[in-house]
Amino acid sequence: MKTIKTPILPIRNTLAKVEGNHELDLEAICLFIAFGFFFDTDTYWKDEVALSPGKKYQLDAQNNVISSEKWFEWHYSPRDISFETTLGEFTNLFETIVKEQTSDKKVILPLSGGLDSRTQAVALRNHPNLTSYSYDFEGGYPETKIAKNIADACHFPFTSFTVKRGYLWDCIEDLAEINQCFSEFTHPRQMAFFDSFKTMGDIFSLGHMGDLMFDSFGLPQLSFEKEVDVLVKMLVKKGGLELASSLWTTWGLDGTFEKYMVSRITESLKAFKIENTNAKLRAFKTHYSVARWSSNNLSVFDAIHPVTLPYYDTRMFEFMCSVPEKYLANRQLQIAYIKQHAPDLARITWQGNRPFNLNTYHLNKSPYNLPYKITNKLKRAFNELIGNPYISRNWELQFVGKENDKHLKTWLFDSKLKDLVPKETIKEFYDNFKERDAVTYSHPVSMLLTLALFQEKFNI
Secondary structure (H helix, E strand, C coil): EEEECCCCCCCCCCCCEECCCCCCCCHHHHHHHHHCCCCCCCCEEEECCCCCCCEEEEEECCCEEEEEEEECCCCCCCCCCCCHHHHHHHHHHHHHEEEEEECCCCCCEEEECCCHHHHHHEEEEECCCCEEEEECCCCCHHHHHHHHHHHHHCCCHHHEEEEEECCCCCCHHHHHHHHHHCCCCCHHHHHHHHHHHHHHHCCCCCCCCHHHHHHCCCCCCCCCHHHHHHHHHHHHHCCCCHHHHHHHHHHCCCHHHHHHHHHHHHHHHHHCCCCCCHHHHHHHHHHHHHHHHHHHHHHHHCCCCCEEEEHHHHHHHHHHHHHCHHHHHHHHHHHHHHHHHHHHCCCEECCCCCCCCCCHHHHHCCCCCCHHHHHHHHHHHHHHCCCCCCCCCHHHHHHHHHHHHHHHHHHHHCCHHHHHCCCCHHHEEEEHHHHHHHHHHHHHHHHHHHHHHHHCCCCC
């Protein structure tokens, strides 16, 4: 017998066995299609589970779950504390965790135009052995310019990468082995330059979860039923409900998919004994969405070097649960931390509010942002005219264009996918993507591609 204590937010899935037949869990796969990640402890199989975060498990020698109990309970216990005191506590805690995780290591720091990596750059700017990098989409916004400005201000060595169109097809089978087909393949852009990381350092320092932890949904206090409605809208991807419902009917499952989905969300939300709507939804999303989607995508980094994540530390979760919601809203703590400790970084463009920075982002509204919006729109229109469409979405790099389409069709129509999904359904959603609405149907196509790889590599 062995004991496993799962973190509040795991870096990777830990799988175990439960009673049941070794057959596909079609209900779980339908939820996977709708959400883009497996929900709760679901996997592809009825006799296999992913261990839930924040629990202690007893497993036997054959890896079967014998018992489990919670060691962490999500809560919202705001203290009567000033913003200045909260900021001081955040500063001390964040810098302590970053130092513990990175001391005596050669650190690789991904930089972006946002706040999470910039916050880490402040904590790491005096680290003696660190290199940084960023990437642009081919034909997309030049995010590396902002990242390089941050790196230069911190005197970090910096490497710029370009995520090329169609990179996925050279590495898709490797990626399937890495993430075990527990999430789709369009988001882990790191695969485009996987080998380059091997000689860059010893560990990654990643800022995942900062944007969820230190922001608010900005919702009023809602009834439980309205909270469920919000979660349905939050979790279901465009086109995901349509494909999941189609397969639910095709596979002859009881009732309707939508009723099943709402019941699963409803029962899961009941477990969170938190009154405040925003705090409850943050806890729910962390426990389910981040643990099974964001964390699963960390497997790409983890396949190269160990990963460290300051926001995944238990102390950070306990701190967050004690901070008044009004201080978490609108990224206040991260912005104040950067402005106080690295005002030069605060003056660099904030990509989400470009062309404004952390001192001027409140001006990102009409009429102040009109000149930038008009200029940017004209540039995009001109590039469209000369045959260089603007790329802003992951799937555009992998699915758009003649060469991409050839690879996509091979996986969808010439693989074992047809043993699980009828050819008519595959063709319907592929045609909808090509001829009807690429934005809406990119997700269903991506999930069909994921199932195709699963069928080829794991459903033998």
